[in-house]
Amino acid sequence: xxxxxxxxxxxxxxxxxxxxxxxxxxxxxxxxxxxxxxxxxxxxxxxxxxxxxxxxxxxxxxxxxxxxxxxxxxxxxxxxxxxxxxxxxxxxxxxxxxxxxxxxxxxxxxxxxxxxxxxxxxxxxxxxxxxxxxxxxxxxxxxxxxxxxxxxxxxxxxxxxxxxxxxxxxxxxxxxxxxxxxxxxxxxxxxxxxxxxxxxxxxxxxxxxxxxxxxxxxxxxxxxxxxxxxxxxxxxxxxxxxxxxxxxxxxxxxxxxxxxxxxxxxxxxxxxxxxxxxxxxxxxxxxxxxxxxxxxxxxxxxxxxxxxxxxxxxxxxxxxxxxxxxxxxxxxxxxxxxxxxxxxxxxxxxxxxxxxxxxxxxxxxxxxxxxxxxx
Amino acid sequence: xxxxxxxxxxxxxxxxxxxxxxxxxxxxxxxxxxxxxxxxxxxxxxxxxxxxxxxxxxxxxxxxxxxxxxxxxxxxxxxxxxxxxxxxxxxxxxxxxxxxxxxxxxxxxxxxxxxxxxxxxxxxxxxxxxxxxxxxxxxxxxxxxxxxxxxxxxxxxxxxxxxxxxxxxxxxxxxxxxxxxxxxxxxxxxxxxxxxxxxxxxxxxxxxxxxxxxxxxxxxxxxxxxxxxxxxxxxxxxxxxxxxxxxxxxxxxxxxxxxxxxxxxxxxxxxxxxxxxxxxxxxxxxxxxxxxxxxxxxxxxxxxxxxxxxxxxxxxxxxxxxxxxxxxxxxxxxxxxxxxxxxxxxxxxxxxxxxxxxxxxxxxxxxxxxxxxxx
Numbered sequence: 169x170x171x172x173x174x175x176x177x178x179x180x181x182x183x184x185x186x187x188x189x190x191x192x193x194x195x196x197x198x199x200x201x202x203x204x205x206x207x208x209x210x211x212x213x214x215x216x217x218x219x220x221x222x223x224x225x226x227x228x229x230x231x232x233x234x235x236x237x238x239x240x241x242x243x244x245x246x247x248x249x250x251x252x253x254x255x256x257x258x259x260x261x262x263x264x265x266x267x268x269x270x271x272x273x274x275x276x277x278x279x280x281x282x283x284x285x286x287x288x289x290x291x292x293x294x295x296x297x298x299x300x301x302x303x304x305x306x307x308x309x310x311x312x313x314x315x316x317x318x319x320x321x322x323x324x325x326x327x328x329x330x331x332x333x334x335x336x337x338x339x340x341x342x343x344x345x346x347x348x349x350x351x352x353x354x355x356x357x358x359x360x361x362x363x364x365x366x367x368x369x370x371x372x373x374x375x376x377x378x379x380x381x382x383x384x385x386x387x388x389x390x391x392x393x394x395x396x397x398x399x400x401x402x403x404x405x406x407x408x409x410x411x412x413x414x415x416x417x418x419x420x421x422x423x424x425x426x427x428x429x430x431x432x433x434x435x436x437x438x439x440x441x442x443x444x445x446x447x448x449x450x451x452x453x454x455x456x457x458x459x460x461x462x463x464x465x466x467x468x469x470x471x472x473x474x475x476x477x478x479x480x481x482x483x484x485x486x487x488x489x490x491x492x493x494x495x496x497x498x499x500x501x502x503x504x505x506x507x508x509x510x511x512x513x514x515x516x517x518x519x520x521x522x523x524x525x526x527x528x529x530x531x532x533x534x535x536x537x538x539x540x541x542x543x
Numbered sequence: 544x545x546x547x548x549x550x551x552x553x554x555x556x557x558x559x560x561x562x563x564x565x566x567x568x569x570x571x572x573x574x575x576x577x578x579x580x581x582x583x584x585x586x587x588x589x590x591x592x593x594x595x596x597x598x599x600x601x602x603x604x605x606x607x608x609x610x611x612x613x614x615x616x617x618x619x620x621x622x623x624x625x626x627x628x629x630x631x632x633x634x635x636x637x638x639x640x641x642x643x644x645x646x647x648x649x650x651x652x653x654x655x656x657x658x659x660x661x662x663x664x665x666x667x668x669x670x671x672x673x674x675x676x677x678x679x680x681x682x683x684x685x686x687x688x689x690x691x692x693x694x695x696x697x698x699x700x701x702x703x704x705x706x707x708x709x710x711x712x713x714x715x716x717x718x719x720x721x722x723x724x725x726x727x728x729x730x731x732x733x734x735x736x737x738x739x740x741x742x743x744x745x746x747x748x749x750x751x752x753x754x755x756x757x758x759x760x761x762x763x764x765x766x767x768x769x770x771x772x773x774x775x776x777x778x779x780x781x782x783x784x785x786x787x788x789x790x791x792x793x794x795x796x797x798x799x800x801x802x803x804x805x806x807x808x809x810x811x812x813x814x815x816x817x818x819x820x821x822x823x824x825x826x827x828x829x830x831x832x833x834x835x836x837x838x839x840x841x842x843x844x845x846x847x848x849x850x851x852x853x854x855x856x857x858x859x860x861x862x863x864x865x866x867x868x869x870x871x872x873x874x875x876x877x878x879x880x881x882x883x884x885x886x887x888x889x890x891x892x893x894x895x896x897x898x899x900x901x902x903x904x905x906x907x908x909x910x911x912x913x914x915x916x917x918x
Contacts, residue, residue, distance in 0.1 A: 205870040206863070212877065214854070235841065235866040243844055243862060251858055466610065469618055479589070483626055487618060488581070491610040495580040498873065502587065 169355045169382040171196075171414050175523055181406065181433040182532075184523040187383075187414050189307045190352035191247070191255040194222045196414060196435035197519055199426065199512045200257060201443060205230050206240075206250040209443050210498075210505045213252045219478065219510050223255040223307075225438045228300055229264030233283050233290075237303045245305025245350045257308040257438070259418070260297045260359075263315045263387075274314065276334065294338035298346070298356075305350045310385060310418075311339045313359045318392040325363035329372050332361045340379060357416060359387040364397050366404045373408035383436075384409050385416040390425070390439075399428055406433040423452050423515055423539050427532045430519050442512045446504035449493045452511045456541030458486075460504065465490040472503070478510035544730045544757040546571075546789050550898050556781065556808040557907075559898040562758075562789050564682045565727035566622070566630040569597045571789060571810040572894055574801065574887045575632060576818060580605050581615075581625045584818050585873075585880045588627045594853060594885050598630040598682075600813045603675055604639030608658050608665075612678045620680025620725045632683040632813070634793070635672045635734075638690045638762075649689065651709065669713035673721070673731075680725045685760060685793075686714045688734045693767040700738035704747050707736045715754060732791060734762040739772050741779045748783035758811075759784050760791040765800070765814075774803055781808040798827050798890055798914050802907045805894050817887045821879035824868045827886045831916030833861075835879065840865040847878070853885035 173185040187194040201208045201216065203224045208216060216224065226246055231237070243249035246256055262279070265271065269281040278293030297312035313332040316325055336358050348354045358376045362368030376384050386405050389398045402417060409415055416436035417429050426437055442452065449461040453473050458465075460472075465486040472489055473481040480503045492500030515535075522528040548560040562569040576583045576591065578599045583591060591599065601621055606612070610624075618624035621631055637654070640646065644656040653668030672687035688707040691700055711733050723729045733751045737743030751759050761780050764773045777792060784790055791811035792804050801812055817827065824836040828848050833840075835847075840861040847864055848856040855878045867875030890910075897903040 205866070205872050207867060207870075207872045207874040210873040210877070212874065214858075230870075234870055235862070239842055239862060239866070242842060243860070249860075249863055249866075251863070467614055467617055483589075485618070485624075487610070487614060488624055488626070491580070491614070491624075492582060495582075495605075495609055497580050497582045498585040498876065499582040499587065501873065502585070502877075 169353070171383070171412065173412065179526065180431065180529055182431050182519070182523050182528050183433060183435060184520040185414070185435065187435075189223075189255045189355075191253060191307055192222060194255060195520060197426075197430045197516045198223065198436050199516050200225050200436065200438040201509055202227070202438055202440045203250070204440075205234070206246060208509075209447065210502045211443075211509070213250065215506065216509075217254070219506070219513060221254070221509070221513065223257060224252065226256055226258045226304060226306065227264060228258050228261035228297065228304065229268065231258075231304060232261060232300050233285055237300050241303045241349070245303070247305055247350075255307040256305070258301050258304055258306040258310065260310045260312040261292050261300065262297070262313050263419075265292055266315050266317075274331075276331065278312075294335040295342045298339050298342040302346055302349055302354065305348070305352070306354060307352065308383065309343070309354055309356045311336050311356060311358045313361055313387055315388050315391070316361065316363050318364065320363040322365060325361075325365055325368055329361045329368050332359065333372070333375050336376070336379065355382045357381060357383045357385045359385045359418070360405050360409075361388045362401075363388060364393050364401060366400065369401050369404050370408055373405040377408055377410055381413070383414040383416060385418055386434075387418045389417065390420045395425065395428070398425070399432060402429055402432045402434060423512065424536050426512070426515060427519065427536055430516075430523075431529065431532055437516075442508035443505050446508040447501045449500070449504060451504055452508050452539070453543070454511075454535065455538055456543045457539075458543045460486065460490050461493050462490075472507060473511075476507060476510065477514045478506050480506050481510070544728070546758070546787065548787065554901065555806065555904055557805050557894070557898045557903050558808060558810060559895040560789070560810065562810075564630045564730075566628060566682055567597060569630060570895060572801070572805045572891045573598065573811050574891050575600050575811065575813040576884055577602070577813055577815045578625070579815075580609070581621060583884075584822065585877045586818075586884070588625065590881065591884075592629065594881070594888060596629070596884070596888065598632060599627065601631055601633045601679060601681065602639060603633050603636035603672065603679065604643065606633075606679060607636060607675050608660055612675050616678045616724070620678070622680055622725075630682040631680070633676050633679050633681040633685065635685045635687040636667050636675065637672070637688050638794075640667055641690050641692075649706075651706065653687075669710040670717045673714050673717040677721055677724055677729065680723070680727070681729060682727065683758065684718070684729055684731045686711045686731060686733045688736055688762055690763050690766070691736065691738050693739065695738040697740060700736075700740055700743055704736045704743050707734065708747070708750050711751070711754065730757045732756060732758045732760045734760045734793070735780050735784075736763045737776075738763060739768050739776060741775065744776050744779050745783055748780040752783055752785055756788070758789040758791060760793055761809075762793045764792065765795045770800065770803070773800070774807060777804055777807045777809060798887070799911050801887070801890060802894065802911055805891075805898075806904065806907055812891075817883035818880050821883040822876045824875070824879060826879055827883050827914070828918070829886075829910065830913050831918045832914075833918045835861065835864050836868050837865075847882060848886075851882060851885065852889045853881050855881050856885070
């Protein structure tokens with residue numbers, strides 16, 4: 169995996185670069201939409217490509233349970249199964265095991281759990297998580313880790329971090345001993361843990377840096393902690409992680425979170441927020457958020473977002489979109505999702521431009537102020 | 544409204560022609576997708592235009608209750624409100640009043656009912672139905688009628704038919720005394736009623752023919768009666784209706800129903816079936832119907848419909864579509880809807896070709912046999 173930084177300025181931590189994978193190049197900072205079950209909710213993959221998303225996420229936990237790894241393996245991997253020929257990143261399954269399933273037992277060997285769908289019993293280990301992601305054919309495979317909740321007791325966080333490190337060693341070993349299944353390269357990203365404790369975060373980041381992986385991730389944030397604490401942890405970790413490798417902050421976040429973390433040196437993001445909030449009628453814009461269900465939009469015939477970059481933004485009015493939500497029409501969710509995803513794309517594209525232009529901080533501060541409003 | 548028949552053969556009753564409206568021409572036979580609340584469920588209007596639908600339906604009852612006629616009037620009519628610049632046909636509101644709302648009273652003056660949304664009290668009269676449809680800006684306005692259920696007592700059907708005729712006279716008068724609101728022409732189609740009684744149907748058809756409307760409709764069918772009874776009524780009515788005016792069979796039907804009724808001389812159809820069944824996982828194809836939820840498709844990696852005309856048909860596999868339904872993903876409903884609507888479009892396009900080529904009956908019989916299967 170080649171990662172080339174385009175700005176060599178030491179002026180600030182924000183970076184822009186290009187990440188190369190077997191399924192194409194990705195300009196960073198990048199936002200990756202979440203395709204939980206092998207589909208970004210309400211989005212035709214052709215539409216995702218048209219608005220120029222370069223990479224999407226799949227959830228190992230969900231895909232393992234349904235349709236099952238074998239169905240996807242027999243299809244020739246996830247890319248073929250879902251008809252998406254650009255890069256795919258998959259998480260390790262760990263996060264959902266801890267948040268969705270009935271958890272039975274965490275041990276050194278792995279995690280026993282029961283499916284949230286039918287109660288069936290399963291076990292994920294570092295090795296099985298790697299094996300499933302191998303079979304999914306992910307371009308970027310995430311290490312199997314324990315994601316601690318917030319708040320988290322110091323000792324629990326410390327022990328859990330060590331467990332995550334031991335699991336990481338097994339993930340690395342399994343990856344070394346196995347080959348990709350579908351002819352394209354698969355890369356493993358280790359994950360920094362350590363809850364909201366700076367010393368643990370630094371220790372974890374150093375451990376992860378020493379593995380010399382092609383890219384590194386930060387997990388266990390955006391799980392309920394106040395944003396300043398998240399930024400503090402990200403800053404501490406970024407100091408330790410190698411500068412020449414991409415840094416992926418998992419599960420983050422709001423448009424403001426994205427910009428603040430880009431400022432700290434993050435290159436990659438994923439989050440269900442733009443898609444999930446869209447389905448609830450919440451639109452992100454450069455001038456703040458809109459709750460389109462609000463009665464005030466009922467006779468507002470102005471475009472959804474006059475400055476928006478998606479074709480829906482000026483094609484439909486707020487009044488119509490509000491009506492679609494009131495009538496519970498699918499099209500409302502589709503329009504809102506396309507708008508939000510296009511907005512996130514625009515935001516990181518602008519960030520890249522301003523980093524190169526050298527005025528990122530000024531622009532970021534202005535945007536953060538602007539976006540922190542309810543319209 | 545200009546209606547030009549392209550086949551002058553007396554060989555059979557099936558016809559093909561062109562219907563001209565202020566918002567463009569429509570080749571007949573035509574299928575019109577239903578946009579109940581001002582949206583064809585799951586379909587972006589741009590996609591509808593891309594696959595070349597020429598006309599869609601709106602439901603007066605639904606739009607009157609939500610968002611309300613005023614909201615649409617202030618938007619400049621339904622075309623502008625929903626961003627659709629091709630023809631729109633609206634029903635009169637009658638059908639939903641009888642099937643959805645809590646019906647309070649039918650009298651000579653009109654129908655009192657309570658909204659299925661909030662129980663609020665309303666009254667539709669022939670005049671108010673015309674007025675609402677004027678404000679919606681429909682290209683084709685449907686007369687306000689009573690749609691009798693099946694089965695229906697002879698005397699009830701007879702009295703109801705006479706009521707529908709009296710209401711029709713008032714609709715015609717109101718249309719004569721009022722003007723379109725948005726600068727384009729609006730046409731009224733009267734509706735033949737008479738339940739499943741041939742003598743009533745003929746009497747009603749003659750009454751309707753005598754109004755010399757630009758187009759005529761047949762209502763009160765496809766409400767539960769066996770298909771042969773529907774065809775018998777359509778045949779009897781088509782004998783009475785003028786040959787040089789378009790004939791619209793309301794609320795019909797399956798692909799087989801379409802072909803059989805085209806054979807009897809019907810030019811226009813609408814039905815929720817392709818869209819509603821799609822959302823339940825039922826796909827129509829030239830070789831029969833597919834229940835994509837069926838386990839047998841779980842590892843069938845063949846295209847959804849190798850002969851299909853929509854881009855989704857060969858882009859996605861049956862296994863993937865089955866997975867999307869199993870996981871309750873929106874994209875499944877979107878793909879299935881696009882498939883079914885494209886199939887209906889293809890079917891009437893083929894019908895037009897075969898009518899012109901003079902081999903419609905042979906083709907129709909072959910198709911009916913083929914399509915009457917479960918795959």
